[in-house]
Amino acid sequence: MSGEVLSQNEIDALLSAISTGEADAEELKKEVKEKKVKVYDFKRALRFSKDQIRSLTRIHDNFARLLTTHFSAKLRTYIHISVSSVDQVPYEEFIRSIPNMTILNLFDVHPMEGRIMMEVNPTIAYAMLDRVMGGIGITHNKADSLTEIETNIISNLFENALGNYKEAWQSIADIDPEMTEFEVNPQFVQMVSPNETVVVISLNTQIGEISGVINLCIPHVVLEPIIPKLSVHYWMQSDRNEAKPEETKLLEKRIMTAQIPVVALLGASELTIEEFLSLEVGDCITLDKSVTDPLTVLVGNKPKFLGQAGRVSRRQAVQILDHDIRGEQDEQ
CATH class of the missing domain: 2.30.330.10 (SpoA-like)
Structure with missing residues (x-):
């Protein structure tokens, strides 16, 4: 999601211009190669270092593996989930990049402030719903017409997976995720201000022959209290691997009485x-x-x-x- 994100209408217009000959794909490639000056948008401030982004990638790599195991057991079919990208973008840019009708799960992460958004592509959500209902994993695109039963099933499916998110964060912070809201229209969700920096983790998801993306949108306000723990120095500190004196004595005492x-x-x-x-x-x-x-x-x-x-x-x-x-x- 790095760089300028086009809306669906802009993508359709660009493809139409190329197909009708109004725009030449080769000329567009030349313009990209000749462009040497990179425009910096001050509204899109990078608030996380590369080191911190790598730490978030490691955490969500673990989450992707846990989620693969969880959904494979729940849906009893081939599922593979992996991290495809981790980017920091303004919240408004993320909202414009996702479909107008999609599956949005919002959850708190106590004791940290703010909420995290899990955006699930309808293609993936309906393939999961079809498997839960006893089907073979056929997908539909009708997020705007979810029944109450379908809404409860999809919501519960991802709410039960939040325990894996807690486990993935255990090495950094002790969080308690709790689902608070389910929505299908991103325009009705306003977690932070439009210019607020958010980290977007995109998870490539394969369910049988169906593929799609699950996006996790984490606002800066959520990660702010634990930003120091995301640095490589925290991960490499030797005292994290050394037992405390009182823990050593307790361990010796229990061994002696075994x-x-x-x-x-x-x-x-x-x-x-x-x-x-x-x-x-x-x-x-x-x-x-x-x-x-x-x-x-x-x-x-x-x-x-x-x-x-x-x-x-x-x-x-x-x-x-x-x-x-x-x-x-x-x-x-």
Whole structure:
């Protein structure tokens, strides 16, 4: 969505001019190549650095993967969602770039201020609706005539997916998304002022043979409190990976009190099924160890020590003699 965004009427007029010969495509290409001066629009202030945009891309790459898994399970069909672009544009420019009739889901992200808009192309929304209703994923374009049942189904479908958005943001902020509004006409939605900078994340969505775009529009006011956390320095800070002293002590305490099974293995023997079934009281089983051989002491089903059987205060006991080399080799 970078650069100047044309409305649908402007796109149709341009295609019509090229087809009728009023405009030459080759001349348009030459004009683009010859243009060396880039016009800067002061109304379109870039309020996010490239570093912060990359962080937002990483977050929404994760969200796209979670959303792919979520909708694949819900709709039981092939679905692939991926981030195609992340741009910062004025809010008015974003509104002009989306269809006049589309699917708009607005949700709060507590405790941050403001709302986020999820714009779903009707082609995608109706393919999902058809799958939920038991169809094969056929799409229609009638966003302006949604029934109350269709509205509730589509709204609930995306409201249930907001848990994935919370999970995608966990490494940066603890948010609690909550759906607040469902709309089909973008002209009836005014989240921020027209010149306010918003970040638009476009997600390419493939549902079977149907493809379209899901756009997430995040105003600057929503991200403002956590902008410092979006820098690469925050991601690379070493203390984020180091446990706090009190956490380390608590972990050590829990490890010290953890219970693990300790077994002294007297020996082993192999029997056939026939021999096993014919065992009677008083029969002796020959083990593979002599009475003079040290016992193997298993800790958590792994050989750790060599021991010797005996008694302590009329109770059977095992005296630890040495470490078992086999257990040390398993750890290497």
